[in-house]
Amino acid sequence: MMIDQILNMISDCSLAKTTGRFVSDKSYAYDTIYFMAKFILETADDENIFNKQLQRDRYIEYTKDIFQIRDLGSGAQNYMIETLNLLCFANLLVKQDNYNYKIAHKNILEYIAERIENAYIFLYLVVYQTFNNDDITDLYKKFISETSPAAKEAVLFDILSVFRNKSVSIGTIDTNWEKQLVKYALIVLGFANNSATVARTLRVKTHDGLIVPVSIKDISINVEGTRTGENSKKVNDYINFFAKDYVQNQLAPYMFINVPHVVVDTAINHIAEDLASLKIEKIIKETDETEYKSKYEQNQFIERKVRARNQNIQRAFKNSLLDHNAHRCPICGFEYEDFLIASHIKPYAQCDDTYDAINNFNGFLMCPNHDKLFEGAKLMTIDAKTGTIILSKQAQESKDFGYLHNTNIDKSLVECERRHYLAWHNAEFYRQNGKKC
Numbered sequence: 241m242m243i244d245q246i247l248n249m250i251s252d253c254s255l256a257k258t259t260g261r262f263v264s265d266k267s268y269a270y271d272t273i274y275f276m277a278k279f280i281l282e283t284a285d286d287e288n289i290f291n292k293q294l295q296r297d298r299y300i301e302y303t304k305d306i307f308q309i310r311d312l313g314s315g316a317q318n319y320m321i322e323t324l325n326l327l328c329f330a331n332l333l334v335k336q337d338n339y340n341y342k343i344a345h346k347n348i349l350e351y352i353a354e355r356i357e358n359a360y361i362f363l364y365l366v367v368y369q370t371f372n373n374d375d376i377t378d379l380y381k382k383f384i385s386e387t388s389p390a391a392k393e394a395v396l397f398d399i400l401s402v403f404r405n406k407s408v409s410i411g412t413i414d415t416n417w418e419k420q421l422v423k424y425a426l427i428v429l430g431f432a433n434n435s436a437t438v439a440r441t442l443r444v445k446t447h448d449g450l451i452v453p454v455s456i457k458d459i460s461i462n463v464e465g466t467r468t469g470e471n472s473k474k475v476n477d478y479i480n481f482f483a484k485d486y487v488q489n490q491l492a493p494y495m496f497i498n499v500p501h502v503v504v505d506t507a508i509n510h511i512a513e514d515l516a517s518l519k520i521e522k523i524i525k526e527t528d529e530t531e532y533k534s535k536y537e538q539n540q541f542i543e544r545k546v547r548a549r550n551q552n553i554q555r556a557f558k559n560s561l562l563d564h565n566a567h568r569c570p571i572c573g574f575e576y577e578d579f580l581i582a583s584h585i586k587p588y589a590q591c592d593d594t595y596d597a598i599n600n601f602n603g604f605l606m607c608p609n610h611d612k613l614f615e616g617a618k619l620m621t622i623d624a625k626t627g628t629i630i631l632s633k634q635a636q637e638s639k640d641f642g643y644l645h646n647t648n649i650d651k652s653l654v655e656c657e658r659r660h661y662l663a664w665h666n667a668e669f670y671r672q673n674g675k676k677c
């Protein structure tokens with residue numbers, strides 16, 4: 241079984257290990273490990289050697305695209321280097337020299353790249369095994385059983401002192417970095433174990449300069465991109481689809497709490513997979529032109545992939561609307577579910593990122609007629625402040641729907657994040673029809 245193979249591979253992992261590095265900054269984020277695993281598998285040579293120097297530019301492009309980071313600085317390269325370090329620490333990669341890394345267990349790398357949850361499972365096992373080898377598991381158990389923040393913090397400092405005495409890569413003593421290293425490991429264990437991480441050193445600074453506690457759900461410290469500046473925020477909406485049940489089932493024997501077994505659909509089609517595959521294929525195809533007979537074929541290929549991804553996003557969007565809204569058209573009350581359409585307020589093509597594209601607040605479930613009227617903000621819009629239906633001059637004259645003008649939809653539908661998208665729709669409507677409607 242894969243989990244046994246992973247544990248076997250990392251059986252000697254200890255904080256004192258001199259190769260690679262125990263969870264460090266970006267490498268501790270399971271999503272980074274997931275995307276990097278895909279990238280290594282795709283770009284390693286026939287000998288299973290990954291050359292980081294050779295792939296550097298491609299990787300930066302890939303990361304920028306995946307996380308939609310506008311201004312990277314040295315960020316993307318760090319994502320790569322720190323993940324390589326962690327994979328070396330776990331014996332999954334063996335460093336040959338300054339540039340080349342040999343894949344030692346391809347099947348495990350493939351397992352990680354299979355689904356984003358597997359990357360988390362891998363990371364959890366690395367932390368779990370290291371804690372075991374360094375006798376920190378009892379301290380960790382104590383940490384989660386303590387209830388007051390002060391008591392938790394006291395245990396936290398005991399754990400920190402173990403790190404201090406053993407770790408070869410802890411950074412300068414008494415710096416934030418030193419404490420961060422402990423925090424990362426606790427967040428990894430804490431998420432699956434439903435354990436809140438509290439205490440002063442488990443707080444992070446947001447881009448507004450606010451200090452906020454790291455919440456349980458933030459297994460990737462950058463779930464909301466809050467640690468980085470406005471320009472280098474990481475977009476990772478795919479985390480909303482993370483199947484925690486699947487993770488807890490797989491990890492049940494290595495957990496510190498008892499979690500009831502649940503049946504999980506293991507074949508869910510994940511947006512992260514589509515995203516990673518699409519970006520990798522695009523980047524590889526763009527740079528290895530010789531492999532392709534013609535530009536035409538290449539474009540056909542990419543278009544097909546984009547179409548497939550769009551269908552997947554449309555499906556996710558409709559499910560999100562069905563989950564959060566009454567199953568009826570807000571204009572007329574039409575309820576026949578098979579005919580209801582997931583109608584975007586801000587069209588998918590104009591969304592900044594996948595978050596907007598699948599956000600239920602960026603849409604309504606509408607009957608086919610009203611979906612058509614609303615589409616493209618040409619004939620009809622819904623006032624973002626009042627929920628009043630506004631028709632264009634042309635539409636007001638229609639015997640079929642002119643009567644809708646100046647009627648209202650249920651106000652609760654606009655008293656939420658939806659207002660933000662409707663404001664966009666209103667502006668687009670007035671841009672096309674002029675102010676006098």
Ligand SMILES: [Zn+2]
Pocket residue numbers: 569570571572573574606607608609610
């Ligand atoms: Zn309707």
